Amino acid sequence: MAVVAGLRTFGMKGTSWLWRSRGAPLSTSFCSSGSAATAQRESESRPTSMRQQDGIRNIVLSNPKKRNALSLAMLKSLRSDILHEAESRDLRVIIIAAEGPVFSSGHDLKELTDAQGRDYHTEVFQTCSEVMMLIRNHPVPIIAMVNGLATAAGCQLVASCDIAVASDKSSFATPGVNVGLFCSTPAVALGRAVPRKVALEMLFTGEPISAHEAVRHGLISKVVSEAQLEEETMKIAKKIASLSRSVVALGKATFYKQLPQDLRTAYYLASQAMVDNLALQDGQEGIEAFIQKRKPIWSH
Amino acid sequence: MAVVAGLRTFGMKGTSWLWRSRGAPLSTSFCSSGSAATAQRESESRPTSMRQQDGIRNIVLSNPKKRNALSLAMLKSLRSDILHEAESRDLRVIIIAAEGPVFSSGHDLKELTDAQGRDYHTEVFQTCSEVMMLIRNHPVPIIAMVNGLATAAGCQLVASCDIAVASDKSSFATPGVNVGLFCSTPAVALGRAVPRKVALEMLFTGEPISAHEAVRHGLISKVVSEAQLEEETMKIAKKIASLSRSVVALGKATFYKQLPQDLRTAYYLASQAMVDNLALQDGQEGIEAFIQKRKPIWSH
Amino acid sequence: MAVVAGLRTFGMKGTSWLWRSRGAPLSTSFCSSGSAATAQRESESRPTSMRQQDGIRNIVLSNPKKRNALSLAMLKSLRSDILHEAESRDLRVIIIAAEGPVFSSGHDLKELTDAQGRDYHTEVFQTCSEVMMLIRNHPVPIIAMVNGLATAAGCQLVASCDIAVASDKSSFATPGVNVGLFCSTPAVALGRAVPRKVALEMLFTGEPISAHEAVRHGLISKVVSEAQLEEETMKIAKKIASLSRSVVALGKATFYKQLPQDLRTAYYLASQAMVDNLALQDGQEGIEAFIQKRKPIWSH
Numbered sequence: 001m002a003v004v005a006g007l008r009t010f011g012m013k014g015t016s017w018l019w020r021s022r023g024a025p026l027s028t029s030f031c032s033s034g035s036a037a038t039a040q041r042e043s044e045s046r047p048t049s050m051r052q053q054d055g056i057r058n059i060v061l062s063n064p065k066k067r068n069a070l071s072l073a074m075l076k077s078l079r080s081d082i083l084h085e086a087e088s089r090d091l092r093v094i095i096i097a098a099e100g101p102v103f104s105s106g107h108d109l110k111e112l113t114d115a116q117g118r119d120y121h122t123e124v125f126q127t128c129s130e131v132m133m134l135i136r137n138h139p140v141p142i143i144a145m146v147n148g149l150a151t152a153a154g155c156q157l158v159a160s161c162d163i164a165v166a167s168d169k170s171s172f173a174t175p176g177v178n179v180g181l182f183c184s185t186p187a188v189a190l191g192r193a194v195p196r197k198v199a200l201e202m203l204f205t206g207e208p209i210s211a212h213e214a215v216r217h218g219l220i221s222k223v224v225s226e227a228q229l230e231e232e233t234m235k236i237a238k239k240i241a242s243l244s245r246s247v248v249a250l251g252k253a254t255f256y257k258q259l260p261q262d263l264r265t266a267y268y269l270a271s272q273a274m275v276d277n278l279a280l281q282d283g284q285e286g287i288e289a290f291i292q293k294r295k296p297i298w299s300h
Numbered sequence: 301m302a303v304v305a306g307l308r309t310f311g312m313k314g315t316s317w318l319w320r321s322r323g324a325p326l327s328t329s330f331c332s333s334g335s336a337a338t339a340q341r342e343s344e345s346r347p348t349s350m351r352q353q354d355g356i357r358n359i360v361l362s363n364p365k366k367r368n369a370l371s372l373a374m375l376k377s378l379r380s381d382i383l384h385e386a387e388s389r390d391l392r393v394i395i396i397a398a399e400g401p402v403f404s405s406g407h408d409l410k411e412l413t414d415a416q417g418r419d420y421h422t423e424v425f426q427t428c429s430e431v432m433m434l435i436r437n438h439p440v441p442i443i444a445m446v447n448g449l450a451t452a453a454g455c456q457l458v459a460s461c462d463i464a465v466a467s468d469k470s471s472f473a474t475p476g477v478n479v480g481l482f483c484s485t486p487a488v489a490l491g492r493a494v495p496r497k498v499a500l501e502m503l504f505t506g507e508p509i510s511a512h513e514a515v516r517h518g519l520i521s522k523v524v525s526e527a528q529l530e531e532e533t534m535k536i537a538k539k540i541a542s543l544s545r546s547v548v549a550l551g552k553a554t555f556y557k558q559l560p561q562d563l564r565t566a567y568y569l570a571s572q573a574m575v576d577n578l579a580l581q582d583g584q585e586g587i588e589a590f591i592q593k594r595k596p597i598w599s600h
Numbered sequence: 601m602a603v604v605a606g607l608r609t610f611g612m613k614g615t616s617w618l619w620r621s622r623g624a625p626l627s628t629s630f631c632s633s634g635s636a637a638t639a640q641r642e643s644e645s646r647p648t649s650m651r652q653q654d655g656i657r658n659i660v661l662s663n664p665k666k667r668n669a670l671s672l673a674m675l676k677s678l679r680s681d682i683l684h685e686a687e688s689r690d691l692r693v694i695i696i697a698a699e700g701p702v703f704s705s706g707h708d709l710k711e712l713t714d715a716q717g718r719d720y721h722t723e724v725f726q727t728c729s730e731v732m733m734l735i736r737n738h739p740v741p742i743i744a745m746v747n748g749l750a751t752a753a754g755c756q757l758v759a760s761c762d763i764a765v766a767s768d769k770s771s772f773a774t775p776g777v778n779v780g781l782f783c784s785t786p787a788v789a790l791g792r793a794v795p796r797k798v799a800l801e802m803l804f805t806g807e808p809i810s811a812h813e814a815v816r817h818g819l820i821s822k823v824v825s826e827a828q829l830e831e832e833t834m835k836i837a838k839k840i841a842s843l844s845r846s847v848v849a850l851g852k853a854t855f856y857k858q859l860p861q862d863l864r865t866a867y868y869l870a871s872q873a874m875v876d877n878l879a880l881q882d883g884q885e886g887i888e889a890f891i892q893k894r895k896p897i898w899s900h
Contacts, residue, residue, distance in 0.1 A: 109887050112878055125874045129867035136863065141504050162500045180844050180886020180896060182851030184858075184873040188866045191859050193496060195818025196793060200762045203851060204741050205839045216516070216816070218495025239505045244480050251482030251503060258484075259491050260862055262560055263436065266488045267429035273484040274425045278412055286480020287409050296480060441804050462800045493796060516816070518795025539805045544780050551782025551803060558784075559791050562860055563736065566788045567729035573784040574725045578712055586780020587709050596780060 047074040050081040055092035055241035056234075057081075064100025070153045071108040075127045082134055082142070089300045092241040092248075094138070095233060096161065097145040103170070106152025106186070109179065125185055128153055132160040132189060136256055139249040141240055145233040146170045147226060149208070152183050155219075159189035162252070163236060164220040166211045167229045172219060175206035193219050244282035245300040251277075347374040350381040355392035355541035356534075357381075364400025370453045371408040375427045382434055382442070389600045392541040392548075394438070395533060396461065397445040403470070406452025406486070409479065425485055428453055432460040432489060436556055439549040441540055445533040446470045447526060449508070452483050455519075459489035462552070463536060464520040466511045467529045472519060475506035493519050544582035545600040551577075647674040650681040655692035655841035656834075657681075664700025670753045671708040675727045682734055682742070689900045692841040692848075694738070695833060696761065697745040703770070706752025706786070709779065725785055728753055732760040732789060736856055739849040741840055745833040746770045747826060749808070752783050755819075759789035762852070763836060764820040766811045767829045772819060775806035793819050844882035845900040851877075 047063045059081045061068040068074070078096075085091060098104060111124055135142045144158045146166035151173045158164050158172065174183035174190060183190075183203055191199045194217040202209060211223040224232045240248065254273040258266040277283045281299050289296035347363045359381045361368040368374070378396075385391060398404060411424055435442045444458045446466035451473045458464050458472065474483035474490060483490075483503055491499045494517040502509060511523040524532045540548065554573040558566040577583045582598050589596035647663045659681045661668040668674070678696075685691060698704060711724055735742045744758045746766035751773045758764050758772065774783035774790060783790075783803055791799045794817040802809060811823040824832045840848065854873040858866035877883045881899050889896035 109890055113887055113891070114884050118875060118879065121875050121878050122871070125871035129871055133863060133867065141500070163497060163504065177843050177847060177851065178886075179890045180847050180880070180882045180884075180898070181874070181877055182847050182854070184851055184854045184870040184877065185867065187851070187855050188858055188863070188870045191855060192863075196859075197763060197818055197821040200741070200852075200855065201821045201836070203855065204763065204843075204848065205836055207839075217818070218497055218517070221497040221501045236501070236505055239507075243477050247477060247480050247482050248504065251477065251484055251487070252500075254482070254484045255487050255491060255500065255503065258488055259496075263433060263488070263492075267433065267485065270484040270488045271422070271425035271429055274481070275418060275421050277481055277484065278421050279418065280480070282480045284414050284480075286478075287413055290409055290479045291413070298480070441800070463797060463804065518797055518817070521797040521801045536801070536805055539807075543777050547777060547780050547782050548804065551777065551784055551787070552800075554782070554784045555787050555791060555800065555803065558788055559796075563733060563788070563792075567733065567785065570784040570788045571722070571725035571729055574781070575718060575721050577781055577784065578721050579718065580780070582780045584714050584780075586778075587713055590709055590779045591713070598780070 046077050047071070048077040048081050050084065052091065054238075055090060056237045057084075057091055057094045059094060059096050061096070061098040061104055064098075064102070066108070067102040067105035068098050068100065068154070069105050069108040070128060070157070071111060072124050072127060074108075075124075075131055079127070079131050079134060082131070082138060086138060086140075089245060091140055092243075092245050093140050093237045094142045095145050095237055096142065096157070098148070101148045102154075103144075103146045103148045103150040104154025104157060105149070106154045106156075106176075106183075109181075112181070128156075128185060129188075132156060135160045135162070139252070140245065141248065141252060143233060143237060144220075145229060146211075146220070147229055149173070151208075152176050152186055156183075156186035156189045159186070159193040159219055165222045165224065165229065165233045165236065166214065166220045167226040168211050168223050169226055170211040170214075170220075170223075171208040172202075172211075172214050173206060173208035174202050175208075177204065178206045190219070193217075244280075244286065244296075244298040246280055247277060247282050247286070250280070346377050347371070348377040348381050350384065352391065354538075355390060356537045357384075357391055357394045359394060359396050361396070361398040361404055364398075364402065366408070367402040367405035368398050368400065368454070369405050369408040370428060370457070371411060372424050372427060374408075375424075375431055379427070379431050379434060382431070382438060386438060386440075389545060391440055392543075392545050393440050393537045394442045395445050395537055396442065396457070398448070401448045402454075403444075403446045403448045403450040404454025404457060405449070406454045406456075406476075406483075409481075412481070428456075428485060429488075432456060435460045435462070439552065440545065441548065441552060443533060443537060444520075445529060446511075446520070447529055449473070451508075452476050452486055456483075456486035456489045459486070459493040459519055465522045465524065465529065465533045465536065466514065466520045467526040468511050468523050469526055470511040470514070470520075470523075471508040472502075472511075472514050473506060473508035474502050475508075477504065478506045490519070493517075544580075544586065544596075544598040546580055547577060547582050547586070550580070646677050647671070648677040648681050650684065652691065654838075655690060656837045657684075657691055657694045659694060659696050661696070661698040661704055664698075664702070666708070667702040667705035668698050668700065668754070669705050669708040670728060670757070671711060672724050672727060674708075675724075675731055679727070679731050679734060682731070682738060686738060686740075689845060691740055692843070692845050693740050693837045694742045695745050695837055696742065696757070698748070701748045702754075703744075703746045703748045703750040704754025704757060705749070706754045706756075706776075706783075709781075712781070728756075728785060732756060735760045735762070739852070740845065741848065741852060743833060743837060744820075745829060746811075746820070747829055749773070751808075752776050752786055756783075756786035756789045759786070759793040759819055765822045765824065765829065765833045765836065766814065766820045767826040768811050768823050769826055770811040770814070770820075770823075771808040772802075772811075772814050773806060773808035774802050775808075777804065778806045790819070793817075844880075844886065844896075844898040846880055847877060847882050847886070850880070 049060045049062045051058055141162045144161035144164040149171055150158045155172045174186050176183035198217045214220045215223045258269045286296045349360045349362045351358050441462045444461035444464040449471055450458045455472045474486050476483035498517045514520045515523045558569045586596045649660045649662045651658050741762045744761035744764040749771050750758050755772045774786050776783035798817045814820045815823045858869045886896045
């Protein structure tokens with residue numbers, strides 16, 4: 001009962017997963033290793049930056065001096081950028097990247113001292129969980145582009161994205177246990193991405209795994225050289241941006257809806273989604289175009 | 301409530317998972333790349349062919365001109381061949397193979413146009429889901445033997461089998477998103493076979509993965525050269541055919557029954573199954589033979 | 601209903617997962633391949649031996665002549681050693697190893713004949729399930745150190761540990777089907793550790809997989825040479841022993857609690873655990889030490 005009662009006040013406010021975010025600056029540097037003057041000025045005011053072109057939104061964690069720690073301000077800024085015009089037909093895919101040699105070092109430990117108090121701690125973890133669930137509930141695919149170390153809640157952020165591409169210099173760890181704070185919330189995402197024994201060794205020892213180990217165990221989708229990272233990520237993003245947004249959104253929602261169900265319920269839900277998909281304008285357009293051997297024209 | 305009500309009318313008709321299939325021809329070519337005159341005549345009347353020897357049933361998708369598309373006729377023929385004398389003690393294991401360079405290209409898109417209508421679409425996906433669940437609910441192990449491309453519902457068929465052996469020229473994709481029809485039903489099987497990030501990249505981009513990637517991520521059990529494919533598959537099938545059918549059937553049913561349960565319920569169910577297994581005639585025969593250092597004689 | 605009623609009488613006695621074990625000898629050989637005179641004398645009286653030093657408890661299966669079969673006596677001895685002073689702050693991590701070339705061959709088939717009867721069979725499987733669940737419910741991490749063959753319930757024991765390190769001469773199998781006793785209880789642990797197709801091929805054919813295959817599929821955490829096995833295992837154990845016991849215990853319990861839940865409930869439970877973790881004495885000590893750039897002093 002306590003769980004149920006607690007859940008009622010936990011997570012998304014209101015009935016909709018989506019609430020309006022305040023406006024966010026649109027023109028900032030995309031490249032995580034870039035250091036354009038514009039980007040540096042942006043990051044003075046907001047810990048993330050955002051720009052969007054051809055349906056692809058790039059959100060960049062932009063506080064490299066603090067190793068892109070997921071402070072409450074960073075989490076709120078990230079949430080705002082993810083939610084910004086989420087229902088716009090012009091948005092097809094989101095990439096989350098980072099400036100500097102550390103993708104993200106996780107929570108800002110200075111926000112988790114006794115001085116801040118239990119209520120503040122609760123707000124930090126609740127906001128973090130919201131951002132992670134938002135990624136799953138968002139209508140467009142969200143890709144993590146990782147070029148460096150991702151630890152604790154930073155590793156959780158990578159595990160929570162739909163797709164993750166990393167350079168071979170990247171590594172991943174959940175080292176909270178070293179400072180007496182077990183990575184229990186990162187473990188929610190990690191434990192659903194990699195085999196149990198891999199997750200537990202990472203959690204109990206705090207030791208990092210390489211990008212190659214990460215791809216072998218399913219934590220990331222792909223590992224490439226640093227030089228190829230942006231090209232490979234953009235290749236996937238451009239492919240997704242070329243598809244029907246409504247079809248992709250229905251598919252993403254159905255995937256996460258059916259996955260935890262028993263097989264029969266899963267097939268019932270997915271079969272319904274297939275029939276609904278065929279009834280979409282883009283569903284019939286796609287099949288007609290295929291039969292007529294022409295390129296489909298999506299209405300999204 | 302809608303889900304529950306819908307489920308009542310979904311899936312298997314009646315209370316039994318098993319209903320009688322009409323007779324099906326027994327002597328057809330097994331080899332997926334073979335082209336014996338007999339097999340060609342068979343495939344004119346039925347889209348699948350079937351033959352059985354020494355407890356091993358070979359079902360072959362036999363419409364290579366249409367890339368073994370899982371049309372409604374193909375699905376019904378496959379269902380019939382899987383169900384044919386399923387309770388016979390002479391049947392110990394089933395292999396599903398295919399003729400020609402494509403294992404299966406998935407649904408026949410010509411059956412999914414507006415012209416066919418929503419009811420027909422529903423029948424297609426319902427029949428397809430039935431076949432996939434039938435594989436899991438069938439008393440004998442079902443092996444996919446793949447030599448070529450398996451896409452969409454074809455990939456789902458491979459993912460749904462208990463075991464899958466593929467040649468290294470095989471590849472696997474869920475490219476429905478390209479034609480505006482997200483592979484939501486294939487994703488039910490795919491999402492339960494491979495890590496989430498692998499499944500989502502395949503579903504969102506439609507790009508194929510190689511047989512080596514497929515085995516690394518758990519989509520298939522084994523990858524061998526094309527020359528070894530039949531030998532390796534038959535080795536597994538012969539081994540299973542040499543075992544007690546009743547013991548294997550109890551084990552298969554228990555495996556799928558306990559897997560989605562919490563650990564305590566799973567151990568309760570599995571411990572009961574162990575005691576029941578020991579009470580089987582073949583349970584005691586096997587252990588006696590082991591202690592007496594002789595070969596067991598199964599009564600199946 | 602039968603399942604619920606049956607569950608009430610199944611598994612742990614009483615409401616606590618923990619009940620007192622009788623005292624057990626503390627000074628026995630640790631090395632699984634060692635053959636010190638002391639260890640041999642110990643194994644005459646008890647099928648397992650135990651010693652503890654610097655927070656690390658080593659439990660050794662010590663009946664190599666019987667291939668360390670998990671007889672009822674062995675299971676009870678193992679349970680006793682795992683439970684021995686489980687709540688002591690001096691215990692930080694447990695290693696389960698084995699003497700001789702076979703880690704464990706699983707149940708003793710001589711205990712499973714008709715002559716023993718259904719009630720005895722039930723006790724064997726119930727005790728075995730208790731030991732496996734105890735590993736998960738125990739407050740400290742439990743590591744399997746494997747140097748040789750682990751089959752049936754022996755493979756289940758490895759799969760049930762939190763972490764497993766194996767030498768490259770190790771192999772893993774569930775061959776019960778060969779003697780007419782499907783490995784249904786081992787399948788509970790195996791099916792939760794490796795992809796479904798890997799588990800089913802092992803269960804249906806009884807064929808072993810190598811240590812390298814085992815690590816690739818998540819059955820074990822790490823594979824090393826035989827010469828490095830003890831060093832590598834001790835490295836992990838020493839790292840865990842250096843951490844706060846209360847933090848590790850909370851983290852382990854939370855991991856297994858949240859894993860089967862839906863994402864929202866999982867985040868709710870894990871966020872609560874994070875806040876509770878911060879309220880622990882060691883939670884604040886760890887963060888203070890980190891900020892003050894000094895080594896933490898745990899109170900456990």
